[in-house]
Amino acid sequence: MLQLQVLREQKEAIIKALGKRNLDAKPLLEAIIDLDEKRRATQTELDNTLAEANKISKEIGNLFKAGKASDANALKTKSAGLKETGKTLGEALNRIAAELDELLYQVPNIPHESVPKGNSDEDNEEIYSEGEIPKLVENAMPHWELAKRFDIIDFELGVKITGAGFPVYKGKGARLQRALISYFLDKNTAAGYTEMQVPHLVNDASGYGTGQLPDKEGQMYHVQADELYLIPTAEVPVTNLFRDEIVKNEDFPIKYTAYTPCFRREAGSYGAHVRGLNRLHQFDKVEIVRVEHPDRSYEALEAMVAHVKEVLRELKLPFRILRLCGGDLGFTAALTYDFEVFSTAQNRWLEVSSVSNFETYQANRLKLRFKDGNGKNQLAHTLNGSALALPRILAGILENYQTKNGIQIPEVLVPYCGFDSIG
RNA sequence: GGAGGAAUGGCAGAGUGGUCGAAUGCGGCAGUCUUGAAAACUGUUGAGGGUCACACCUCCGGGGGUUCGAAUCCCUCUUCCUCCGCCA
Structure with a gap:
């Protein structure tokens, strides 16, 4: 399949080249690029949630070590909330990624410039x-x-x-x-x-x-x-x-x-x-x-x-x-x-x-x-x-x-x- | 098919709940030294996502679970090894 990065950077040229296959790839490519943006946004959100959760876990560990068990237990509640959002985001991300793959599989290779136009x-x-x-x-x-x-x-x-x-x-x-x-x-x-x-x-x-x-x-x-x-x-x-x-x-x-x-x-x-x-x-x-x-x-x-x-x-x-x-x-x-x-x-x-x-x-x-x-x-x-x-x-x-x-x-x-x- | 054991970075191999993307050795790369090479020494050295660049996130065979926290505990699948059986 084509690389997303290339697809993002050379959308117009790719649409034109795929025209040689008698394929109007424009709607497909646009859907892919939109979905990719959504994917990255979701990924960032997930990453931030996980970063926060990781930080809290470390704090909890330190608190336990310092003997402050009650403070640690208080943090656990917060952690549980993050876990919940993390789970939701992770599921969303998987869904988006699967959908994105499905679309990417539908894009054929870009014909070489020497490939002649033609139907059959x-x-x-x-x-x-x-x-x-x-x-x-x-x-x-x-x-x-x-x-x-x-x-x-x-x-x-x-x-x-x-x-x-x-x-x-x-x-x-x-x-x-x-x-x-x-x-x-x-x-x-x-x-x-x-x-x-x-x-x-x-x-x-x-x-x-x-x-x-x-x-x-x-x-x-x-x-x-x-x-x-x-x-x-x-x-x-x-x-x-x-x-x-x-x-x-x-x-x-x-x-x-x-x-x-x-x-x-x-x-x-x-x-x-x-x-x-x-x-x-x-x-x-x-x-x-x-x-x-x-x-x-x-x-x-x-x-x-x-x-x-x-x-x-x-x-x-x-x-x-x-x-x-x-x-x-x-x-x-x-x-x-x-x-x-x-x-x-x-x-x-x-x-x-x-x-x-x-x-x-x-x-x-x-x-x-x-x-x-x-x-x-x-x-x-x-x-x-x-x-x-x-x-x-x-x-x-x-x-x-x-x-x-x-x-x-x-x-x-x-x-x-x-x-x-x-x- | 039956019974056990194992799977960690290019390779070998530590790590059995937090400070582990992960000791150490070998290999690779860069440098010092050398006329050159070797040796020795110093540094560096996994992949992917993300970012202008950082930050940050994910990955210790695959998937799922327990936990605030998993390479480490549990379940499951796959593969490999040993023994037994069968067999071209």
């Missing part, structure tokens, strides 16, 4: 593209048909044991998945990211830390008996490693990578665009996460983009990069680049990576700080990106690498697979 994904700005769109063989198939033909992914079997959106990967299909995971992790660690294995279930504090809660509560699988959530992305556990931490300036850059399955309820999704691997409830992803000094976070973002580019280039998949417009930008992000691979058989672009800078938005919730040069604690910047999400990469490979008789394996993956074609 139609308005995203293409900033780069690379790779030739291959000419496919006659009777080219979409990946779900290929998967069936070569018996490498079984969607029906997944329906039987769990439900729609939980595919079963078989034989070479499973091996190709594992190859991709290893290949991505190797690329990421070679680029300086430390590999981590993290829990796949998180508590609600972690959900709040990275901003999935309370905003996207319905998107996560919730294990109610234990009050845990299945992670929708490795971003949640990995970024939360730094919750309530104060890192040292010299710890930067902090670069982690992790493979995890991701679980998403995807409530409300349906139709042709969710066929096959296009949209799943469980999928695999290798994530990269960075914690950076505010002065260098955009440099880091560019480095992450360059890194993902490099991986897609090696896989020889045609892709483009989009800068998300205000209307499509995620709630917690300041700037996001989406990577899309062209799925030739479906004749459409598939999102395979999303690389974002959250600036201090997550850090503020996480209380992730670092000691700056002056020994002061400052919020760090957090970033993350997919490097990469598996299913759509797999879809892209199956479709773009199909031949008359089978599917060729991209050269870089052959050593990981142990075979060079399927079929």
Whole structure:
């Protein structure tokens, strides 16, 4: 969430910037600022009451020690009164603070100045593209048909044991998945990211830390008996490693990578665009996460983009990069680049990576700080990106690498697979 | 799952009702000394709120209670350790 102090000082500029999200934030921000003033006034009143009570307690102690028990007992009455007002004020303060938090949670991140205006994904700005769109063989198939033909992914079997959106990967299909995971992790660690294995279930504090809660509560699988959530992305556990931490300036850059399955309820999704691997409830992803000094976070973002580019280039998949417009930008992000691979058989672009800078938005919730040069604690910047999400990469490979008789394996993956074609 | 014990500042570790945001040691930072470094010595060193700055307030695993007053007493939750059981 945004910092109150920044909100107070730059109200007008923030309202204007949030306009890019097609959001009129004025009433919200004004309500927040009013409530914050009320909060501080109440806090001051409470503090003064407590200061008075503390003073009296000390006096009572001294009086008892001096043997003046009756004087001490007289003061107790006064103390009781203060206690009463203190209690009332404390309750009021809690109420106000909770209300204030609720409002603050409703304010999305401020879009970066480079974020274009726009309403939907139609308005995203293409900033780069690379790779030739291959000419496919006659009777080219979409990946779900290929998967069936070569018996490498079984969607029906997944329906039987769990439900729609939980595919079963078989034989070479499973091996190709594992190859991709290893290949991505190797690329990421070679680029300086430390590999981590993290829990796949998180508590609600972690959900709040990275901003999935309370905003996207319905998107996560919730294990109610234990009050845990299945992670929708490795971003949640990995970024939360730094919750309530104060890192040292010299710890930067902090670069982690992790493979995890991701679980998403995807409530409300349906139709042709969710066929096959296009949209799943469980999928695999290798994530990269960075914690950076505010002065260098955009440099880091560019480095992450360059890194993902490099991986897609090696896989020889045609892709483009989009800068998300205000209307499509995620709630917690300041700037996001989406990577899309062209799925030739479906004749459409598939999102395979999303690389974002959250600036201090997550850090503020996480209380992730670092000691700056002056020994002061400052919020760090957090970033993350997919490097990469598996299913759509797999879809892209199956479709773009199909031949008359089978599917060729991209050269870089052959050593990981142990075979060079399927079929 | 059963029985005990524990949770204090970056770390170790004292503190069992007031003078405790908290001894001491280590670590960190600054300085003295030194050609430089080490050692030694001196000072400094938790977080948040609040203020122009002070004052002041809150925090000793989380929550609740007793008391004029709680790190210290009581209840509860969580986590960790030891022993027993079970187990990939």
